Amino acid sequence: MTKEQRTKNKEQMKVIGLMSGTSVDGVDAALVEISGHRENLDVTLLAAETYPYPEWLQREILAVCAGKALTMKEFCELDDAIAQQFAKRAQQLEKDTGTAADLIGSHGQTVFHRPPQDTLGYSLQLGRGAVIAHLSQRPTVSNFRAADIAQNGQGAPLVPKVDACLLSHPSQTRCVQNIGGISNVTYLPPRSQPDWDNKIVGWDNGPGNSLLDLAVQCLTGGEQYYDENGQWAAQGTPNLKLLENWLETDFFQQPPPKSTGRELFGADYFERVWKQAQDYDLSPADLLASLTELTVSAIAQDYQRFLPQLPETILLCGGGSRNHYLKQRLQQTFPEVEVTTTDAVGLDSHAKEAIAFAVLAYWRYWDQFPSNLPQVTGAKKSVLLGEIAPP
Structure with missing residues (x-):
């Protein structure tokens, strides 16, 4: 046709x-x-x-x-x-x-x-x-x-042009932050800016839910597949020494364009994380809190290093948008930025x-x-x- x-x-x-x-x-x-x-x-x-x-x-x-x-x-x-x-x-x-x-x-x-x-x-x-x-x-x-x-x-990521079409704003700077197994961002400058569409950027930040889900499955012997609403992680305390070690992974230092998947942040990576965590005698909740902090820190580090400026609004989507603890940690990390979901602007986040x-x-x-x-x-x-x- x-x-x-x-x-x-x-x-x-x-x-x-x-x-x-x-x-x-x-x-x-x-x-x-x-x-x-x-x-x-x-x-x-x-x-x-x-x-x-x-x-x-x-x-x-x-x-x-x-x-x-x-x-x-x-x-x-x-x-x-x-x-x-x-x-x-x-x-x-x-x-x-x-x-x-x-x-x-x-x-x-x-x-x-x-x-x-x-x-x-x-x-x-x-x-x-x-x-x-x-x-x-x-x-x-x-x-x-x-x-x-x-x-x-x-x-x-392939969706930034769609994000620009459906979620850009005339006068507001936005980041569309998808958190699935892997997290990725689309930065949307205001449409009122000259040549605004050529200023759109985006990339994969690192693990989203992938390591968290593997941890929950490991901790429960396969009886649970994820931490609903982040309730378990919310009871723990992140281990900052472990987090610092994890953030030394080469991918987190790499400038965009960059993409990743389970080949890096999958079972083998989690096995190393699990072994390292044993040296710190972490509770299950502490481990989950630490892995949540890795997702948040990877996003925050990328924003600070590679964005032209911080957005006025972060629009969450994907499975991670339902993780209340993760969302809370993002909001605490960016206190002057509104952290919400794409539902708030009329696009179903799921x-x-x-x-x-x-x-x-x-x-x-x-x-x-x-x-x-x-x-x-x-x-x-x-x-x-x-x-x-x-x-």
């Missing part, structure tokens, strides 16, 4: 965005209605849901992220199983809302990410778009990172990343609009993101 045909046939598109992040909690699905052109979009959230992975599939994904070897047959089966889950969840959202989508945008499930160094980077998301398109009978845009990486970019991939799919499929930001990812130029699979 040509752009002219799409424009003629549709004034609006209903798009499902699908996302599963480094926390590997499950599939976030958002159904949105989008109209407009380029950055001038109207985006309305119609429905959103998080669908947990089956336990066996979650275990397998986490094992692969931690380095488990697979035969090619096992690899293909895992790829198909993830794609089937994504397609099933898109269909479930359509069924529950009684609304048929025109398009699906799927980030897939990241199982490996290598930022560019001496060679091009590499990032692998499982859950093939072609399978999703076939099972759902909806055109599907996927594999969003590849085009940016081909231009020597990091391939992440569905925000899935919404972003619906917008990225819309830009790719209908608008043919380049949607990476080279100053964020380090890519040589702005390019179209995503590959289109017809139904």
Whole structure:
């Protein structure tokens, strides 16, 4: 279908965005209605849901992220199983809302990410778009990172242009702080500033929930997967000597553009953290408080070193936005900055990343609009993101 045909046939598109992040909690699905052109979009959230992975599939994904070897047959089966889950969840959202989508945008499930160094980077998301398109009978845009990486970019974070479209303010400086398994920031200068869009920056800060979740699973023998609302960590006291040691990790000293994943802040890193903590005789709550402080300190250190100025508002999203203790520590770290969530400005904080991939799919499929930001990812130029699979 040509752009002219799409424009003629549709004034609006209903798009499902699908996302599963480094926390590997499950599939976030958002159904949105989008109209407009380029950055001038109207985006309305119609429905959103998080669908947990089956336990066996979650275990397998986490094992692969931690380095488990697979035969090619096992690899293909895992790829198909993830794609089937994504397609099933898109269909479930359509069924529950009684609304048929025109398009699906799927980030897939990241199982490996290598930022560019001496060679091009590499990032692998499982859950093939072609399978999703076939099972759902909806055109599907996927594999969003590849085009940016081909231009020597990091391939992440990819949502800052969407953040700018949906969350920038005419006169206020904002940071959109996503805290999933990994935390990442988008800095948004006021739109009233000259050349404001070229002043947008963003990068990965370091661990978000990844180490905290691993600690909770270790401390409870696998009976719990996360610290709800940060209640357990709130009972502890951070160990500042340990924190100082952890912050010496090279990634925290690296200037943007930078991205990371479970390859660095995953099981191996947590094993070192766990061993170091034994020397300090920490209580479980102290360990969780210390790991929370690592997430907060990595964000704070990056803001102070690499932002043109501190924002007036920090807008939290992702699973970490529900961690009240983490949010409290951020507010205490930045007493003159308002720390709130994207809900406060009209964008669902839990569905925000899935919404972003619906917008990225819309830009790719209908608008043919380049949607990476080279100053964020380090890519040589702005390019179209995503590959289109017809139904």
